[in-house]
Amino acid sequence: MFSTTLHPQNPVWKGHYLFDKDDSLIGFITVASQEVLLCFDKDYKWSCYFIRSAAGSYNQFTLTGEWTGSFLSQDSSEGYNFFTADGEWTGKHME
DSSP states (O other): OOOOGHHHTTTTTOOEEEEEEEOOEEEEEEOOSSSOOOOOOTTTTTEEEEEEOOSSOOOEEEETTTTTEEEEEOOOSSSSEEEOOOOOOEEEOOO
């Protein structure tokens, strides 16, 4: 992450919010490019990133570059849902 405007604490930040199954805020998602999303926890710590797949979903990676098996997939409206490697919905969603 080279630009401070990508960080959710920056006053000009534009991004998405990550919620758990109870709709509690658990993090922030920044669109770094069409292919890369950055993930921050609710304490604003950079925690992971997502890379867009050929299918249009986003695979989650750790900061050291290991694929977690989890992924984000677009829902039928304007958000994304978070799934495990087995394809089970975790309840987490991004808006």
